[in-house]
Amino acid sequence: MVNQSIMDRGEFTQEDLKKLAAQCIGHVRVPDKFRIITDTSNFFSVDFNDILVLDGNPYLIRNYEREGRFGIEDQPKYWVKRAIELTTGKLKVIKMVFPEKFTARIGDLTFDCVRSPKKEARILELVRGHRNFMQGMSTKDSAGNIIRIIDYIRGSTMADYVLTLGNDHYEYFFEFFPPLLNDYIDLVKAIQFLHNSGEKHGDIRRDHIIRSKHDSSYCWIDFDFNYWHQENMFTYDMFGLGNILIYLVGRGDVTSQHLRKSSTSVFDQLITGDLNIVFNNRVANLQKVYPYIPDVLNNILLHFSFSADTFYDDTDQFLSDLEEAKTYINTFTK
Amino acid sequence: MLPSKNTARVKPETDRHVLVALDESENAKRALLYAADFLGGSPGFRVTLLSIIADPSEDYFTSSSERDAWIKDKISRSKELLHGYREILVQSGFRVDKVDVKVEVKNCPSIADCILEIQRELGCCTIVVGRRGISKKEEFIFGSTSNKLLHSGKNCAVWVIE
Structure with missing residues (x-):
C-alpha cells in the first residue's frame, strides 16, 4: 500500500502525504494543503482532512464519532475521530485525551467517575489478540497525551x-x-x-x-x-x-x-x-x-x-x- | 498443693482478640462505641482497631505524586481517627497495651475480603463493623461490606452494629 521510498525517508512532505491520501480517498478529494498536527491537547482543533502524525505514522482525520449516553442519544465525541492510517489504508478510531471527572447518576444513586486514557491503554495491552475486545494500541503525541489508535469495526x-x-x-x-x-x-x-x-x-x-x-x-x-x-x-x-x-x-x-x-x-x-x-x-x-x-x-x-x-x-x-x-x-x- | 513439675502445664492466659473495622462514618463510630460499652472493663480481651484504605487506581489522579499525597493524607486522617477511638476504649476500661491501631493500604477488590484477610492474619475471633443501612438498590450496585462479612466470614463471629 505505502510507497516504500516515502517511508524510507522517515518524514513526510506535503507531496508525500498527497500521494498517500490519494491512494486512500482518490485524487479528487485530496485537499491542496494538509495541516499537520502532532499535539492533540486541543482536540477541538483537530479537524477533517488534517494529518495527525503519531509515532511517525500519518493519519488522515475524518469525522468525529457520536454516542448516546445516559439516555441522551447521539452526543458528539469531539475527542474521538475516525481516521485513515495512510501507511496501510486502514480505517482507525483515534481517541484523544478528554480528561473528565463527573458524577454518574443511575436512578437516585450517584458515584464519582473518571474518563481515563491510562486505563484504556492498559486494557488494550492486556487484551491484545482477545477476540471479544476491540483491538488497538496506545501511543503518546508530541505533548505527551496518551492517544489510543483503535481498529475500526464494521x-x-x-x-x-x-x-x-x-x-x-x-x-x-x-x-x-x-x-x-x-x-x-x-x-x-x-x-x-x-x-x-x-x-x-x-x-x-x-x-x-x-x-x-x-x-x-x-x-x-x-x-x-x-x-x-x-x-x-x-x-x-x-x-x-x-x-x-x-x-x-x-x-x-x-x-x-x-x-x-x-x-x-x-x-x-x-x-x-x-x-x-x-x-x-x-x-x-x-x-x-x-x-x-x-x-x-x-x-x-x-x-x-x-x-x-x-x-x-x-x-x-x-x-x-x-x-x-x-x-x-x-x-x-x- | 503445687502440681508436680513434670506434669504441670500452665496454659498461658490468651486474650480473645476482637477486630473492629472502622472508617470515618457515623455507623463505624456506633460500632466502636458498642464495643467499648460491651467489652470495656472485661478482662481477657484485646482489640485491634483497623482502618483499610483501598489502594486507589492511578486512573483517578493526574500524576503519581498527586496519588501519593492522597494516600498520605488518608493514612494521616485514619491514624488520627483510630487514635481517638483508642482513647475511647481506654476510657471504657481497656488497658492501653490491649488496644492496637492498624491502618492498611491494600489492593481491595472487596473491602470485606481485605478485612477477613487481616482477621486471619491476626487470629481474631470476632469482627465488629457498623451497618450503613443502605437500600437494596445501593447494595446491588456498590455491594455491602457487612453482608459480605456475614456470608464469607469463617471461624469467627461477626457483629454487625445497627
Missing part, C-alpha cells in the same frame, strides 16, 4: 442486531436466542478475564458490544471509564451484564408502559418484585410475559429484580448459572 451494536431477529418473540427465543446465549457467555468470560486481571470494564452497556459484519463475532468496546468503587470493585460491571442479559432474553426492553398498552392481562399480574431493581420500568421477571422461558434462565434474571435477596458478586457464579441455562436450552431447542 458492524452494528449487539442491541440493534437483536431487534432484527425473528418475527416474534417465540420464534426469536427458540431459533435465535440459543446461539446468542453462547455468544453472550463468551462475552461474560471476557469480562471475567478482565476482573481476574484486576481491571473492570467500567461502562458495560448493550451499545458497547459490537457485532462484526466481517465474521459475526462480538467484542466489547470503550473501556476508558473508571469509578471509585465501594465494597466491591465488580458489582457495577455485574449490573451492566445483568441488564444486557435481560435485554437479550426479552428481545429488547420489555417495559411496564408497553405492557399496560399491549397486554393488560400480563400487566395486571406484575408486582414490584418483577421489575428491574434499578430501572423500575423494565420487567426482569420475563417469564411472566413469555411463559416458555425456562426457570433455569428466569431465575438468573430474577437476581437483577426487586425481589432479589442475593446478588452476583462476581462473574464466577453468574457464569456457572449461565452454563446451566445454556445446557438446558440447548437440550429443549434441539
Whole structure:
C-alpha cells in the first residue's frame, strides 16, 4: 500500500502525504494543503482532512464519532475521530485525551467517575489478540497525551442486531436466542478475564458490544471509564451484564408502559418484585410475559429484580448459572 | 498443693482478640462505641482497631505524586481517627497495651475480603463493623461490606452494629 521510498525517508512532505491520501480517498478529494498536527491537547482543533502524525505514522482525520449516553442519544465525541492510517489504508478510531471527572447518576444513586486514557491503554495491552475486545494500541503525541489508535469495526451494536431477529418473540427465543446465549457467555468470560486481571470494564452497556459484519463475532468496546468503587470493585460491571442479559432474553426492553398498552392481562399480574431493581420500568421477571422461558434462565434474571435477596458478586457464579441455562436450552431447542 | 513439675502445664492466659473495622462514618463510630460499652472493663480481651484504605487506581489522579499525597493524607486522617477511638476504649476500661491501631493500604477488590484477610492474619475471633443501612438498590450496585462479612466470614463471629 505505502510507497516504500516515502517511508524510507522517515518524514513526510506535503507531496508525500498527497500521494498517500490519494491512494486512500482518490485524487479528487485530496485537499491542496494538509495541516499537520502532532499535539492533540486541543482536540477541538483537530479537524477533517488534517494529518495527525503519531509515532511517525500519518493519519488522515475524518469525522468525529457520536454516542448516546445516559439516555441522551447521539452526543458528539469531539475527542474521538475516525481516521485513515495512510501507511496501510486502514480505517482507525483515534481517541484523544478528554480528561473528565463527573458524577454518574443511575436512578437516585450517584458515584464519582473518571474518563481515563491510562486505563484504556492498559486494557488494550492486556487484551491484545482477545477476540471479544476491540483491538488497538496506545501511543503518546508530541505533548505527551496518551492517544489510543483503535481498529475500526464494521458492524452494528449487539442491541440493534437483536431487534432484527425473528418475527416474534417465540420464534426469536427458540431459533435465535440459543446461539446468542453462547455468544453472550463468551462475552461474560471476557469480562471475567478482565476482573481476574484486576481491571473492570467500567461502562458495560448493550451499545458497547459490537457485532462484526466481517465474521459475526462480538467484542466489547470503550473501556476508558473508571469509578471509585465501594465494597466491591465488580458489582457495577455485574449490573451492566445483568441488564444486557435481560435485554437479550426479552428481545429488547420489555417495559411496564408497553405492557399496560399491549397486554393488560400480563400487566395486571406484575408486582414490584418483577421489575428491574434499578430501572423500575423494565420487567426482569420475563417469564411472566413469555411463559416458555425456562426457570433455569428466569431465575438468573430474577437476581437483577426487586425481589432479589442475593446478588452476583462476581462473574464466577453468574457464569456457572449461565452454563446451566445454556445446557438446558440447548437440550429443549434441539 | 503445687502440681508436680513434670506434669504441670500452665496454659498461658490468651486474650480473645476482637477486630473492629472502622472508617470515618457515623455507623463505624456506633460500632466502636458498642464495643467499648460491651467489652470495656472485661478482662481477657484485646482489640485491634483497623482502618483499610483501598489502594486507589492511578486512573483517578493526574500524576503519581498527586496519588501519593492522597494516600498520605488518608493514612494521616485514619491514624488520627483510630487514635481517638483508642482513647475511647481506654476510657471504657481497656488497658492501653490491649488496644492496637492498624491502618492498611491494600489492593481491595472487596473491602470485606481485605478485612477477613487481616482477621486471619491476626487470629481474631470476632469482627465488629457498623451497618450503613443502605437500600437494596445501593447494595446491588456498590455491594455491602457487612453482608459480605456475614456470608464469607469463617471461624469467627461477626457483629454487625445497627
